[in-house]
Amino acid sequence: MKATNRLEKIINLCFWLSASVIAGIFIIIIGYIAVKGFSVVNLDFIFTAPTRAGKEGGISTTIIGTVYLTAVALLFAVPLGVSTAIYLEEYARRKSRFARLVNLTAETLAGIPSIIFGLFGFVFFVIFLNLGWSILSGGMTLAIMILPTITRTAQEAILNVPHEYRENSLALGASKWQTISKITIPSAAPGIITGIILSIGRVVGETAAIILTAGSSLGMPLSLSDPVRTMAVHLYILALEGISLERAFGTAFVIVILIIIINYMAHLSLRRLSHLSS
Amino acid sequence: MANDVKIKSTDLKVFYHDFQALYEINMEIKENNVTALIGPSGCGKSTFLRSINRLNELIEGTSTKGQIYIDEIPLYDKDIDPVNLRKNVGMVFQQPSVFPMSIYDNVAYGPRIHGVKDKAILDEIVEKSLKAANLWNEVKDRIKSPATGMSGGQRQRLVMARVLAVEPQVILMDEPASALDPISTAKLEELISELKNSYTIVIVTHNMQQAARVSDYTGFFLNGALVEFNRTDELFVNPRDKRTEDYITGRFG
Numbered sequence A: 001m002k003a004t005n006r007l008e009k010i011i012n013l014c015f016w017l018s019a020s021v022i023a024g025i026f027i028i029i030i031g032y033i034a035v036k037g038f039s040v041v042n043l044d045f046i047f048t049a050p051t052r053a054g055k056e057g058g059i060s061t062t063i064i065g066t067v068y069l070t071a072v073a074l075l076f077a078v079p080l081g082v083s084t085a086i087y088l089e090e091y092a093r094r095k096s097r098f099a100r101l102v103n104l105t106a107e108t109l110a111g112i113p114s115i116i117f118g119l120f121g122f123v124f125f126v127i128f129l130n131l132g133w134s135i136l137s138g139g140m141t142l143a144i145m146i147l148p149t150i151t152r153t154a155q156e157a158i159l160n161v162p163h164e165y166r167e168n169s170l171a172l173g174a175s176k177w178q179t180i181s182k183i184t185i186p187s188a189a190p191g192i193i194t195g196i197i198l199s200i201g202r203v204v205g206e207t208a209a210i211i212l213t214a215g216s217s218l219g220m221p222l223s224l225s226d227p228v229r230t231m232a233v234h235l236y237i238l239a240l241e242g243i244s245l246e247r248a249f250g251t252a253f254v255i256v257i258l259i260i261i262i263n264y265m266a267h268l269s270l271r272r273l274s275h276l277s278s
Numbered sequence B: 001m002a003n004d005v006k007i008k009s010t011d012l013k014v015f016y017h018d019f020q021a022l023y024e025i026n027m028e029i030k031e032n033n034v035t036a037l038i039g040p041s042g043c044g045k046s047t048f049l050r051s052i053n054r055l056n057e058l059i060e061g062t063s064t065k066g067q068i069y070i071d072e073i074p075l076y077d078k079d080i081d082p083v084n085l086r087k088n089v090g091m092v093f094q095q096p097s098v099f100p101m102s103i104y105d106n107v108a109y110g111p112r113i114h115g116v117k118d119k120a121i122l123d124e125i126v127e128k129s130l131k132a133a134n135l136w137n138e139v140k141d142r143i144k145s146p147a148t149g150m151s152g153g154q155r156q157r158l159v160m161a162r163v164l165a166v167e168p169q170v171i172l173m174d175e176p177a178s179a180l181d182p183i184s185t186a187k188l189e190e191l192i193s194e195l196k197n198s199y200t201i202v203i204v205t206h207n208m209q210q211a212a213r214v215s216d217y218t219g220f221f222l223n224g225a226l227v228e229f230n231r232t233d234e235l236f237v238n239p240r241d242k243r244t245e246d247y248i249t250g251r252f253g
Helices: A002-038 A043-047 A060-091 A097-110 A114-128 A135-159 A163-171 A176-205 A208-214 A231-240 A245-277 B045-052 B082-088 B103-113 B119-132 B136-142 B152-164 B182-195 B208-214 B232-237 B242-248
Strands: B005-016 B019-030 B034-038 B062-070 B089-092 B170-174 B200-204 B217-222 B225-231
Touching: A002 A245, A043 A060, A043 A245, A060 A097, A060 A135, A060 A176, A060 A208, A060 A231, A060 A245, A097 A135, A114 A135, A114 A208, A135 A176, A135 A208, A163 A176, A163 B082, A163 B089, A176 A231, A176 A245, A176 B103, A208 A231, A231 A245, B005 B045, B005 B200, B019 B045, B019 B200, B019 B217, B019 B225, B034 B045, B034 B208, B045 B062, B045 B170, B045 B200, B045 B217, B082 B089, B089 B152, B103 B119, B103 B152, B119 B136, B119 B152, B136 B152, B152 B182, B182 B200, B182 B208, B208 B232, B217 B232, B217 B242, B225 B232, B225 B242, B232 B242
Parallel strands: B034 B200, B034 B217, B089 B170, B170 B200
Antiparallel strands: B005 B019, B005 B062, B217 B225
């Protein structure tokens, strides 16, 4: 009895340690960035444009650039990804060759490094379609990059909607599309949103693919055909070219805050949605 | 008690791929009566029930031969739209599956998809349906709260209300009480007896006492065939077929 008791305690301790390592790493990184970045971050830093390649001024244009690129990427990827997921889970015959091909493609695409998408976007959007380094080229490249994540998570979410919901809806005389749009998609929404959040995180953190397709201009973008620099790209260039490590940390701090805000908002919307279903 | 035939099945056969689930079912179900379908698991009673609202065809590889008529309209004709059919033939399933939305929205779901938009009319339908399902008094103060917070018995009556809100002529029930406690079951059976004045009800049940209590007619299925079909009092007191007698006396099943 005593021996098992001690073993239980040791096992418990091991798991506790693993959990604390995670928490510790998180606190150290965030703390370090906060301490280093805090001295430069203020309202001016957020609301003024960078000057002298970022040595002076703020990061306003890179925040705008990040928001635009993310919005364009989601605008393409979410409808396409969710529609694909609906097709695969609700319309395609499970064993059809086409469905298997699409599944395999999505799985493979999910594992391809982002720089490959960047290279493709550079050759295809920037040069071949002659869109130049622009929000459009970058946004579409990023859309392709996040498409597998959005599709897979949406598929998973749709698959998890109880089959009885669909049967009940159809038995009430709803058409297939009414059932999908009024029952299946709303029930799957929390899972779909999770996939979108993961994707936003990837877009906000991306650098290489963006430099190749959206450029790294510090100017304020005025249309979809203008080049932009995102915060992550700005941080990368500031640090790499030794322009200002201080400002690199300031930018990092803003990125982290933004990610935390996005996660929190998503958490709130998930809670509101699951409130309905629990 | 009306004695018109509401549902008529002629030589109905159902296949799942190569497996034949039903063999030439011929049956006449009377209007404003409760008809119970009994038999051991896998005997085809649920398959028959689901062929009345053409729900079987949602499963890949199902094929149906023969015909079912409701009011002499052949359901398996090419021009029959199963979506329209299901508006007239409601169904209650074994698991009371409420949608993850409010009690009100659950009941209003059917009318809304069939085009009712006026709030006053919807309010009226919801209240009427919940009253008809004997649920109104229990939920009238929390009609906008999530339906998922209800007990199993309440959920099954909510599902009934949701079906009634569409105003079907026929209600199919697939072992509606199997997930319920005895008190909820009693309430549901009471409800069935009330509803048969306005609806034609077909109920699949594992529970022979339940069939005897609620139904006017009973059909006994075995291995995909309808072995015996008669008035409930006749079938239970005086079974004509040896297999029916063996089943209702508990010799197998």
